[in-house]
Amino acid sequence: MPRPTIQDVARAAGVSKSTVSRVLNGVEDYVDANTRRQVEKAIAELEYRPNALARSLITKRSLAVGLLISDVANAFYHPVIHGVEQIAIEAGYDTFLCNTNYEVERGLHFIRSLMSKNVDGVLIMSSSVSDEWIAELARHNVPTVALDWKPNISEGPLGVIAVDFAAGIQQAVEHLVNLGHCRFVHVAGPLNLPTSLLRYEAFLRALAWHDIPAADVALLEGNLQFEGGQRVLTRLLELSPRPTAVFAANDLTALGLISGARERGLRIPDDLSVVGLDDIALADQSSPPLTTIRLPKLEIGRSAMQMLLTLMHSDGAACPVHEALVKSSFVERQSTAAPRS
Amino acid sequence: MPRPTIQDVARAAGVSKSTVSRVLNGVEDYVDANTRRQVEKAIAELEYRPNALARSLITKRSLAVGLLISDVANAFYHPVIHGVEQIAIEAGYDTFLCNTNYEVERGLHFIRSLMSKNVDGVLIMSSSVSDEWIAELARHNVPTVALDWKPNISEGPLGVIAVDFAAGIQQAVEHLVNLGHCRFVHVAGPLNLPTSLLRYEAFLRALAWHDIPAADVALLEGNLQFEGGQRVLTRLLELSPRPTAVFAANDLTALGLISGARERGLRIPDDLSVVGLDDIALADQSSPPLTTIRLPKLEIGRSAMQMLLTLMHSDGAACPVHEALVKSSFVERQSTAAPRS
DNA sequence: TTGTATGCGTTATCAC
């Protein structure tokens, strides 16, 4: 037996489809109390549920949004996802979670799939935003909010959650310099991502402020993942002179570095100070607990979804690109100490 | 400008909708090579993408499946999700990932939402499967595969991935007994879940095999989460006589126990041996690395999706409930040792 | 207050 349709309900209640439709969406549309009860009874008995496809085919809205992230296994996204879902559920929206797996191609596939399913908006919380994604969405006028993306468009249903890394990085650098460090490395994310360079430059600026020249800071490329950190440690050890402090583009990389260091018998923080970025849950459970720069992850998720709601509801009005700024802050734990030498 | 429809393409190519539809789904349906190129050109120029809603409204298939899990933040699910997506993508299916947040109500909401979106099947990889969910899906004939669920129905488009905990638990118990332990605790998941009792009973049976009476093994209730493990440690310490070894229902709980123990100055494994279950990625990065029982997580995801494909394609044929068994195995690391006393 | 008719964007069943 196939699922009952609105027609079946109408028959069972002895009314027409439109009447059923009215009690279904019944806001202000007056329908007689008696017939309403008839219809509700029929709905309950048949366990009727409206077909969301048919409905959104005609209303042009699906009460659903897409949420793209790079990797569910990356703990950074967990509070973000949670924050998004909090607001979404409150507002009656379903969220489709899509794992891009750090692949541009995969993300594009999801975006097309989401659009073909008429989602009302898309959240791109992936650290590896592709301009191509945004372009595709903008061209089709789909409300979109992206995390940490430099808008090169100034108009449309677009929003950006910008992260002010500078503040936290400043404090971290001050901390390291005060400890007496003077040879640094930055292990960046993939260098083709704009955000990778932004973090690196903020690091350089903060160091310059303390009269440390760019020449004293090496740059290595990681992949924002744990095993990337492990791997890159080998190359870090080949650096000469050996750096005493490393700033990783994210906590996962930092934890990978620590793990790799331990395997080689190095002691953290005595032989190497490590600073991460994100402050994922793991950061203070690791050993040693990770000194890091905290991003307000739950808030990022919440305000992104909030902003998306605004965009979706300000239907069509040609608005400028929305922007929100969230701040970072420094968290001192035990993966940093004065250099030994 | 709204998204172009099949009609727009037809006009642009100077043909009818039907022809466009043919090249779209073009299997072996003969369409003149010339007109085909005309149509493809128009499609490319308009960047036309078929509306998945309208399509599945008539085909009754959406090429999408729902994937319910308890919590994206629980690392156990990451390889499972990955495995599901591997097979799904291969087969051309999209997956909708839904976070039940360990709440029955939320899961039910998702299931209804998925059904109303005409998903072709549902995967319930949540550790807290509700019979109500399965009933709802079965009643509407939606192909479903559940993890670790005791079927009380014998027919329908249903599949079960059963986990053989016994083997791994046996080995773990043997390991502990050989070390000289004789006073045990089990920190279970929520006791209203059937799977919680199954693990507990398997533990008791394995101990009985070594002539350890049920009286010597205490039972505490956790919640399968890290902080639950931390919390329950307090109650563990109040036990008298103090147990020397604890078997946790999952790794998260075990890691929470270890974290709680460390806070109170206990040393693991000297003061307390801890065995987990799952073997999540974190397990061998923790300190000390966690002795645990490994579940083949990727395989669980892969075979679940594989089974779902089978169910979805064996359309309507009244088949018995499919069942697959995956095995557990013991992994010795460093959170277990001989008791001190 | 309720019913009828039309259309959303597809695929499917016919004719041609």
Add this chain to the structure above:
DNA sequence: GTGATAACGCATACAA
């Protein structure tokens, strides 16, 4: 090979 035309399940303008 190709083009009308009828569904699919629903919402909605309009008529009653």
